[in-house]
Amino acid sequence: MHVLQRSIYYLSLWLGIVLFSFILFHAVPTDPARAVLGPNAGEEQVQSLRIRMGLDQPLPKQFTSYLTEVLQFNFGTSFVDNRSVQVEVGQKLKVTLALIAISLVMTLLYVGMTITFEAFNIAIIGRLLDFIWVSLPTMFSGLLIALLSAHYYPFTQFSGSLSRWTDLLFLLPPAFVLALYPMAILSRIIRDEIAKVRHSQFVLAARANGLSKRDVLYQHILRNAMIPMLAALANQIPMLFTSTFIIEIMFSIPGIGSLLISSLLQRDFPMLEGIVILNGLVVILVYMVFELLYPIIDPRIKSSNAE
């Protein structure tokens, strides 16, 4: 029941995004067809595009036909070269998501490293590293890594579709740049949590029962730290996508970011709409997965939600 309720809530959010993009691209510009073609286009041309976009219909009717098209995942074709928008965005989204996934794996590895530092009481190294990572803007670290990897990193070929294993290697340096900020945030949280829980009753009890310090850390403290970490990660998602766009442009990776900037420059509105709606869908799905994960990790959350 609860799951159903939350799904409806998330669905409403997505419909909100669809409405947002409709208002943005169809209702706000007084004449979208003119906006697409620019001031130099002939009147005939504008008129034919107006009919093609369905702009001669009244607004509510435009919205219902828009909604049915979107629900069928039919975003039409690009204004520039008639590529199918959903195919193009889907393909680029795959690359972007692969990049984000690799960077998340790196983040997890780094968090593991932080925990090891904690276990061996050399947290000062981790604290110093975190401060550096958090202070590096994506644009600066991206430039540095791009320059370094151009000189010293052997895998500079990208086929564009993740079909070869070298493609994954190509994605490693940009994924590292992307991982820096979440790395710092998450390891800071885990350090705070460990410090908070270290002196609590149940840890003391576990120690009294004869568990070693390291066992207590891994088996008891970590589980408690999972929830705040996941919550922080969920908070990072919008920023993560934003930095991904910039990193993609810097490393010329054919992902959503590169598509975004080329569509922006060419005023390719169907493509922009497709990016907003599909990317919004992905983000909402990620939020949903996170929310489903919480009660699995910490059963106490379920009972507090029920009241």
Next chain:
Amino acid sequence: MLSNKNRLLGTCLLVLFALSYLLPFAATQDPVSLNLDNRFLAPSLDHLFGTDDLGRDVLSRVLHGFSITVMVSLAALVSALLIGIFFGSIAGYFYKRWVDWIFNWVTSLIISIPFLLIMASILSLTKPNIIKAYLILTGIMWVNTARLVRADVITRIHLEYVVASRAFGYPEWSILIRGILPASMASAILFSISYLPEIIALEAGLSFLGLGVQPPNPGLGKMIFDGLNYIYTAPWIALFPAFALFLLVLCINIIQGLLKDK
């Protein structure tokens, strides 16, 4: 309720603002005038940061761009704070009623579309300029403050002094404004600085996409984007503006660290 920490924060931000106001005066050369004889000059005593593809002095451009970035980010921070406190306190006070429900829905909506997408698509429909960039930055960043203030207000609405003032028959708005807000605001203001790096990154990101400061005026992001074309032959064009961004974020993080330790 101006605590010591908030006073320190205010001073630091004022210094930053004053610095960014004064920095352009240190620029030795016109940041927009072209000089095609001086293209791609490497950093030297004449041009400390070198010159770019149109022969403009990179140092002067970085100083101007830096100042614009700081001004826009600080302005967006302050307005986001004001709007966030306003909506957040109302939503928090009417916790679990329809006002709060709508508030939650709208803020979740704004958060689920990646910021840059919203800004880029809005700006692409109209002629981009720096004022619009500032308005949109504010329109996104108020959500963070608002959620924080809401959560803080919720913890306070059941406190004894609030219940007591309700029992005395004070009107609702007076309880909210005089009783709850001062305490919630102090923590919201203190916390707002942790969003400043994010605002700066977004401002630079907008400029990077060509949606911030319009050329020929210098914006840090735009300079980095243009410099990418020459990153192997003339890396200083992109590296120095990026380094300026790094210094700015570093400064803010040091301020943040100072506030935490105090």
